[in-house]
Amino acid sequence: MRADRRQFIITAAMIGAVILSSAWAQDSAPAARGPKSAEPCEGVRVQPGMEVQDLVAAHSPGTTYCFAPGLYRLTKTIVPKAGDKLIGSAGVVLNGAKLITNWKPQGKLWMATGQTQRSPVSWNPKWPEIGDPTAQYNEDVFIDDRPLRRVLSLAEVGAGKFFFDYDNAVIYIGDDPAGHRVECGATEAAIEARAADVVVKGLTIEKFTLRGISVSPAALIENNEVRYVHGAGIRFGTRCKVLNNYVHHNGKYGMNGGGEDALLEGNELSFNNAAAYRTKRGGGCWDAGATKFALSTRLVVRNNYSHNNYCDGFWSDTDNIGTVYEGNRIENNYRFGIVVEISYATTIRNNKIRGNMASGIFILASSDQDIHHNAIENNGLGNPDNGVLIPEAHRGGIMLVQQKRGSGRHGEYLAKNISVHDNTFVITAGAIGATKALGNPQVFSQNNVFAGNHYFVPDPNGAWWSWESGIRTWPQWRAAGHDAEGTLERIQK
Numbered sequence: 001m002r003a004d005r006r007q008f009i010i011t012a013a014m015i016g017a018v019i020l021s022s023a024w025a026q027d028s029a030p031a032a033r034g035p036k037s038a039e040p041c042e043g044v045r046v047q048p049g050m051e052v053q054d055l056v057a058a059h060s061p062g063t064t065y066c067f068a069p070g071l072y073r074l075t076k077t078i079v080p081k082a083g084d085k086l087i088g089s090a091g092v093v094l095n096g097a098k099l100i101t102n103w104k105p106q107g108k109l110w111m112a113t114g115q116t117q118r119s120p121v122s123w124n125p126k127w128p129e130i131g132d133p134t135a136q137y138n139e140d141v142f143i144d145d146r147p148l149r150r151v152l153s154l155a156e157v158g159a160g161k162f163f164f165d166y167d168n169a170v171i172y173i174g175d176d177p178a179g180h181r182v183e184c185g186a187t188e189a190a191i192e193a194r195a196a197d198v199v200v201k202g203l204t205i206e207k208f209t210l211r212g213i214s215v216s217p218a219a220l221i222e223n224n225e226v227r228y229v230h231g232a233g234i235r236f237g238t239r240c241k242v243l244n245n246y247v248h249h250n251g252k253y254g255m256n257g258g259g260e261d262a263l264l265e266g267n268e269l270s271f272n273n274a275a276a277y278r279t280k281r282g283g284g285c286w287d288a289g290a291t292k293f294a295l296s297t298r299l300v301v302r303n304n305y306s307h308n309n310y311c312d313g314f315w316s317d318t319d320n321i322g323t324v325y326e327g328n329r330i331e332n333n334y335r336f337g338i339v340v341e342i343s344y345a346t347t348i349r350n351n352k353i354r355g356n357m358a359s360g361i362f363i364l365a366s367s368d369q370d371i372h373h374n375a376i377e378n379n380g381l382g383n384p385d386n387g388v389l390i391p392e393a394h395r396g397g398i399m400l401v402q403q404k405r406g407s408g409r410h411g412e413y414l415a416k417n418i419s420v421h422d423n424t425f426v427i428t429a430g431a432i433g434a435t436k437a438l439g440n441p442q443v444f445s446q447n448n449v450f451a452g453n454h455y456f457v458p459d460p461n462g463a464w465w466s467w468e469s470g471i472r473t474w475p476q477w478r479a480a481g482h483d484a485e486g487t488l489e490r491i492q493k
Contacts, residue, residue, distance in 0.1 A: 033246040033268065034090070034225035035202040041066035041087045052094075053078045061195070067092040067203070073099065074187050082195035088202035094190045096208030096229075097142065097183035100171065109157055112171045115164070117186035119209045122231060122252065123277075127286065131278035131387050138209035138230040139164060140185045140251070143175055147228060147249075147274075185209045185230060193219060200224060211235055212250070216259060221245060230275060232256050242267060251275035252288045254309065258295040258320070265302045273310035273334075276386040283389035285311035285335055295409075298322040307331040310386050313356065316366075317341040319408040324349075331355050334384040336362040336394075337376075340369065342405050342413040349373050357382045358390045359430065361398040364439075365405045365413040371398065371420045380430035393437035396430025398423075399466070402443035415439075416446030426456045426491065433466035433477070444468045450482040456491045 043064030046052060053076040056065065062083035069091030078094075080086065098117060103110045123136035130136060134150040141148045141162040148162045157163045158174040164184075165172070171184060189211040191200055196218045204225045205212045212226040216237025223244050226233035230251035236242050238259030244266040247254040254272035255264065269290040277288035289311030293299055295318060306313035306328065313330035316323055320343040330337040330353045337353040337360040340346050345368040353360040354377035361376065363369055380395030393399070398420060405413040415434070425432060433450070434443045444467065455474075457464050465477035472480065474488050 035088055035092065035204060035223055037090055039087075039089065039202070043085070043087070046072075048072055051076055056080060056084065071095055073097070074190060077187065077189045078191045080191065080193045080195060080198045080200075083197045084193075084195070085199040086191065086201070086203065087199070088204075090202075092202065093204045093206065095183075095206055096185055096187035096190060097206075098186040100177075100182045100184055103173075103177045103182070106172065109154075109172050109174055110177055111173075112182075113169060115169050115171045115184065117184060117209075118166055119188055122210070127279070129280040131280040131283060131286075132276045135251070135275040135277045137164065138185065138251075140207070140209075140228065140230050141171060141173065142183045142207065142228070143173075143177070143180050145181075145228075148173065148175075183207060189214060190229075191215070205229070205233075216240055216257075226250065226254075233272070236262055236264075238262065241265075248272065249274050252277055253292060254290045254306075256292045256294075258293060258299075260297045261299075262296065263300045263302070264291075264304060265300070267304045269304065269306045269313075270308050271310070273386075276310060278387055283387050285388055289313075289315055289335075290333065291315055292317055293320055293323070294318040296320045296323060298324075300324045301326075301328060303327040305329045305331075306333065309333045310384070311388065312336045312339050313353075314338045315341070316343045316346065319343060319410065321345050321410050323347070326350050328352070330360075333357070334386065334388055335390065336360070337379060338362070339364065340366045342366060342408060344368055344408075344410045346370070351375075352377075354378050354426075355381070357384060358394045359396050359399045362394065363398070363400045363415060363418060365401070365403050365415050367411070367414050367416045367418070369418040371418070372422045374423045376423060377426040378428050381428065391438060392430070393435045393466075394430075396466075397425040397427055397432040399431070400434035400443055400448055401439035402436075402441075402446070403439045414446060415443045415448065418446075418448040419451070420449070421451040421453065424454045424456075427464050428458060428491075431464055431466040431471055433472070433482075435466050441468065451485065453483055453486045455483075455486065455488045457488065458491050460488050460490050 046067045048070030061081035064085040067088040121136040163172045190205045193215040198219045210231040212229040212233045214235040218239040221242045225246045232253040233247040233250040234255045236257035240262045242264045248270045254269040273288040290309035292315045313333040323346045325348045328351045332355040335358045337356040339362040341364040343366045348371045356379045360379040402415040463471040465472045
């Protein structure tokens with residue numbers, strides 16, 4: 001990258017582009033955070049200290065459970081029956097961690113014996129080598145709700161760190177536990193519902209090892225806060241509605257799922273993939289991030305706020321068809337704002353996408369994409385500090401890539417019939433268009449067209465577009481058949 005262009009990027013990162021500032025200022029507020037005050041609830045009363053699953057097992061399907069405020073330290077996963085409703089409010093916390101009180105000094109450290117909690121590692125041995133081996137172990141340790149950093153040997157333990165010696169059932173920490181609450185994740189999941197029409201509403205769910213809420217079909221998941229789950233915060237399926245939840249600081253995913261006709265609306269997702277799941281070779285995100293959707297049909301992702309996640313804001317991966325992303329605000333994620341991978345017939349419209357470290361939108365071997373009326377600003381800047389690497393070819397406003405990925409449920413995986421139109425771009429890093437870098441040149445001959453877009457760049461004479469022969473100037477871009485009615489303006493500082 002030229003030195004003058006790099007200097008501009010640094011300046012833009014500090015002062016920001018002003019073209020869209022009024023539009024961003026008018027953004028609606030993020031989704032409301034967490035459970036609200038109590039609403040009327042008529043049903044079986046649930047009190048702190050109860051093992052909730054024992055209560056659910058004793059009642060018939062279609063029961064409503066009304067949770068009184070307090071801490072519920074679960075040792076069993078709640079398995080609702082068809083039509084059950086789990087209703088909470090502010091102050092109801094379902095906790096999957098074990099309280100540890102038997103600490104003894106061990107030199108400069110402290111140790112607790114008898115720690116037999118253990119779940120299978122969460123990295124498939126068939127996958128590429130893991131980038132950070134600590135991520136695959138699910139039992140996290142917390143001091144006063146602050147997560148400690150796992151290390152893999154006793155010699156590495158110090159302030160803010162812990163070592164779990166699974167073979168000898170001992171946990172070592174480097175902080176004096178006196179006067180503090182120390183917990184370790186122990187229960188695998190808070191709620192797992194395979195029965196239909198379950199409602200989970202108004203609960204705070206924290207510190208489970210694998211899953212927070214896992215539901216399907218036709219469940220309603222509304223106004224919950226899900227945090228510090230080592231695996232996925234919320235997992236959904238067919239006809240589920242996931243509404244107005246605050247999902248943050250989960251180790252692997254904020255949300256993941258698939259199925260038919262699901263709706264995700266009004267949720268806030270932030271700081272997910274906190275455990276830094278990634279591959280060693282290449283450093284890319286792997287099976288982690290704010291979201292990941294697979295095998296979905298007609299999924300609607302609307303009016304959500306996805307920000308500061310340690311990978312992508314939204315990720316469609318493998319045989320999704322008919323997905324609609326609309327009205328979302330997607331900011332400051334460690335890789336792409338939206339990535340659509342080996343999927344079909346996605347509509348991406350009316351989203352505000354800015355400050356993501358790779359492209360605002362990345363389309364990989366996916367066909368029939370309609371991308372329009374989005375505001376895409378200042379993406380492609382910075383480098384993640386969690387080991388994820390971003391190739392230069394992945395930086396910018398939007399990028400299309402074709403790779404040889406075979407075929408799926410709805411045909412061959414091809415980056416074809418992609419229409420990018422009527423969007424507004426502010427470009428200060430990377431490029432917009434298609435690339436054969438990390439892919440192949442087939443992408444240039446598969447009816448992929450940019451039309452009627454509006455561009456703001458620091459230097460209108462510069463090369464900010466990517467097509468067959470590499471990075472292109474505005475006249476070269478238009479000569480390649482794009483944006484005959486598009487506009488180009490200089491960013492006003």
